[in-house]
Amino acid sequence: MSKSLYISEKPSVAQEFLKALKLNAKKHDGYMEADTAIVTWCVGHLVTMSYPESYDASLKRWTLETLPFLPNEFLYEVIPNVSKQFNIVKQLLNRDDVDKIYVCTDSGREGEYIYRLVDQMAGVPDSKEKRRVWIDSQTEEEILRGIREAKELSDYDNLSDAAYLRAKEDYLMGINFSRVLTLKYGQSVSNFLKSEKRAAISVGRVMTCVLGMVVRREREIRAFVKTPFYRVVSTFSLSGKEFDGEFRAVEGSKYYNTPMLYKENGFKERIYAEKLIEELSVNQPIKAVIESIEKKKENKNPPLLFNLAELQNECSKLFKISPDETLKVTQELYEKKLVTYPRTDARVLSTAVSKEIHKNLSGLRNYMHAKDFASEILENGSYKGIAKSRYVNDKQITDHYAIIPTGQGFGAFQSLNNHAKNVYETIVRRFLSIFYPPAVYQKISIVSQIEQEKFFSNFKIIVDEGYLKVTKNSFDKRNQDVNSQAPQSSDSANKNDISDKGDNSEESNDKVDLDLINLIKNLKKGMEIDVQGLAIKEGETSPPKRYNSGSMILAMENAGQLIEDEELRAQIKGSGIGTSATRAEILNKLCKIEYLSLNKKTQIITPTKLGEMIFDVVNASIKSLLNPELTASWEKGLTYVSEGNITKDEYMLKLEGFVSRMTVGVKNLNNQSYLRNGFEAIAENYQK
Template sequence: MSVSLYITEKPSVALEFAKALKIRAKRQDGYIESDDTIITWCVGHLITMSYPEAYDPALKKWSMEPLPFLPKEFLYEIIPSVKKQFQIVKNLLNRKDVTTIYVCTDSGREGEYIYRLVDQEAKVPDTKIKKRVWIDSQTEEEILRGIREAKPLSAYDNLSDAAYLRAKEDYLMGINFSRILTLKYGNSIQNFLKSKKWSAISVGRVMTCVLGMVVRREREIRNFVKTPFYRVISSFDIKNEEYTGEFTGEFRAVEGSSYFNSPLLYKENGFLKRESAEKLIKDLAKDYSKYNDDGTWNKDEASEEDLLGEITHLEKKKENKNPPLLYNLAELQNDCSRMYKISPDETLKIVQELYEKKLVTYPRTDARVLSTAVAKEIYKNIKGLEAYGKFSGFAQEIITSGTYKGLSKSRYVNDSKITDHYAIIPTGQGINGLNSVSATAQKVYETIVRRFLSIFYPPAVYRRVNITVKIGLESFFSTFRVLEEEGYFKVAGNPSAAKDKRTADKSNQEDEEEENQDKNFIKTIMSLKKGSKLPVNSLYIKEGETSPPKRYSSGTLILAMENAGQLIEDEELRAQIKGSGIGTSATRAEILNKLVKISYLELNKKTQIITPSLLGELVYEVVNASIRSLLNAELTASWEKGLTYVAEGKITKEEYMEKLEGFVARMVNGVKGLNNQLLLTRNFNEVASFYK
């Protein structure tokens, strides 16, 4: 009898395939078998790349002479802790009655690599039919569709090549660069730290670049010099039959101002010295005698006659705010870091659990849109959410109104922006499974649901009012915004709901408009007309100061890794690597986690703020003085782009490998010729002064 073998990445996934295929057989040791079907599983990676000593025992001892280490043929070995499961999988793959193999590992580069290594080491004959199952969720319908539409495994050969190259790249850079830098500079770091414990300098294609990002940000903060500035604020009387009040405006030195392009200014809306701001106030109110000791002016203490301002510009317009695009992993990790103070690694674990419980679609995705095919079936996802507590009403409203029917023509569907997987959305299934997950996981699921349902609601509509009031030659600017129609905020929540201000005085947030929900105030503002004269209540000075750059949080660092192209000054290269970023959605959290684990970075678990450690900065100094390009986003992202080109068939694996080996050899030989330990010691002392 001909038997089909399904190989998944984890036991839990194997059980879902068994349910979908209606296999009632008893679970064996490492597999499930019925008359014509076998389902087995890996447990993550079963195979790993061998260390250099497997090539030559002499390489176990680190020395400069054999570097660069560039093997012609790479060796692999079974991971000891999973040797038993590998043997089970190997035997099943090679059973004579198994004629068709369905590869059901995770649908991505890493999942592809996990199976290909097993296939390689198990020496599975090419005479067997091998098919690739590619799914976006673990619902029964999606599993059965994936099996039904499975392509020949060979259709994914380019992706497999990219997976092997990624591993070889990390291996060659890690082995060669870590060894050469440790041999050259390890003692320098150890002696400087007065450490009795020897440890290698750990570097890598992605992790060292991320270390560089954090250290450079920390140094920008250290070197930042605060600049004080002084803004002049005016307040104007407004009233009608129902309302009496005031609003404020901010001075800006626009064209026509006595201070236009003046060297006395900090930008156009502030002065470098308080005396200059005081002089402006005195000039504006020169006919009014009373000033406060701090140089400000108030009409109650000045004169019975009003100082007037004239409205010279009045703009009232509607603005639509559309629902944001759907979540990819990086966006979700950033929001969870910000809202729930959980690390990207924890977010990934949570969303992976939700995926395995059929609650959401595949989490390791870079896409923020859906495919046309998914859009056609989206009714099922929404319908399923009718069983989800407080969101059931929203799901029913969407179905009743039919707003989901136009999804395929919206900006939330774009096949060209999807590589392996579409955005993370709720499947609408497995709602009962929420009872078995943590409270934090429930919050993450709710966050995904809110973002998903919001795209079926209309935009939020604001009324914005821009006012310019002139006092003499000088202009004062005010902007107000009021929410007229909540639109998608109905489900997503209004981020500005807690705000209720009535002043354009924003301290350091110079360009932020005011959002005001006081209906009488807004009604009075809306009744103003160009040319109207308004009494000036007061003129005063608001002192501010420039702010240093913000430290990365775990979430913003993940986003910065995804958008590495923004860090690159060269416009052509930035365009070339757009969309590649540093690392992948599947690996970024793991990389950050490793940097914290080896004590190069420090993570505040309460705030999720990331800072470098002293050791991390010393390693940064070593790399900066030896293989500087490892610290740059240009190098890391361009290598990632190269892997994408291999996966797309645009370049061959041989072309990529030739460039990789050439780079590693040049860098290693360059470090051998350096003699800069003395300079590094001076740098170490300077860095250490910040850690006392």
């Protein structure tokens, strides 16, 4: 009797397939078997690329003469500590009674690679039918759909080609560049550090680029010189209430475009600010005239849904946890059927999913922090138009749609730790918010004139909280004992900026003076108001911020640019450094080899002395490895391969040419002594 074989990436996933298929299976060592089907699993990677010494024993010794190393055919081998499971899987794949194979590894490039390597090493004949199961969550319904709609494995050959190429790229760059740089500069690094062994210099396509981003930012901060500036602020009196205005040297001002200004709202020296106050205080009492007052409504839409990078950034801010920990937590939520597939770059839903979204909402009525909102959404039917909104776009989805709650899996909820529960709540609230209207603000802008100089006051009042009522997390102590219906004052530098910041950002719980707002609303152009006083506020320019683990993930996603605006981030999507599945791992590796340091409490990332030295070595030898745009272009090239726009041979030709040119170029350099001065300059910043 012929049987189908289901092969997953992990034992826990295999159990979910077994449950969904409702198989009465007998447990064996490394697999489970029923009358009609067998379920087995990998344990992550079972096969890996061989080291150079497997090609030729002489290559075990690192020498310049053996570089560049560019094999005609790549060798692979079974990973020793998982060889037992590999042999079990190999035997099952080649069993005569197995005529159909369902590939159920994770639905992405890495999952594809894991199975293809096993298939290659196991020598599975092409005569067997092979189908690819592609799912977005581990719910029973989704697993059965994935099996039912499984396509031929060959439909994913382009994705497989991209996966193989990514591994070959990391392998060739890692081995050639790490060896040539170690041979050329390792002794110089060791001598400076007074180490007996020659330092092994570890570089890679993505990790070295990330190191460069951190080092450059640190050097910008060191080189930064604070510049003081002086603002002049007026205090206006209105029926016993006060509000501020800020001087700006706009056209018509005596100070417009003069060298006395640092910017239009600040002077370079205090003496100029004092002079302005003196000029405006000649006539007492000081009066101001309302030159203009503008009132307008402003809508703020709910943000796009979470992809992994956005979630990692949010969790870094909210919980001070690393991207790696966020991924582990979200993977756990996925495996417990609570959320959809985490390793996604998309921030939108597919049309197909949007048509069934009521099921997710219905399930969320079983979750205490969502039940009222989910019920409200279902009752008013706001989910029905979601397919026509910006939150649904098939063109912005490659492998998977955004991370959303499934509305299932609550049986496992109590077993979660607090971090996992909080991450889940964060995902749920972001999801629910897209079914609510925008938050509506009223903005009031006032221009007041004292003599010939103009002062500017701005107010922002929340009129309708819209989606913001969903975003207040239960674990955020700032939301406790606050009347959610009352407008609140923001933590803006301008105390007149009155708003509810929302989106889990910092906010003050100071109540707005509604009497003042009503007085301001009644102001008219040409009205005269009292000036209670004029004061100088001293400020100074701020250095660039260091990356934290979350902002670094976002910067990697956006080719080295830390883009705060989500609309701009959407435009540059697909040009990132690394992938959603690998970015956290890269940061981990850089910390493990002590090139970077991560403060666990603050999640701030800084370079180490060794990391800065390696940066200088690369900068003097293979500078292009530090270029985020170039690094992102390699990732883009892999996307082109997976989409079938270029062939694997075209990509490989470009890759080998690059590796060869860079390696030979380093071999011909003789600049070791030049680096000594740079090392000494670095060391001065690390003296205790």
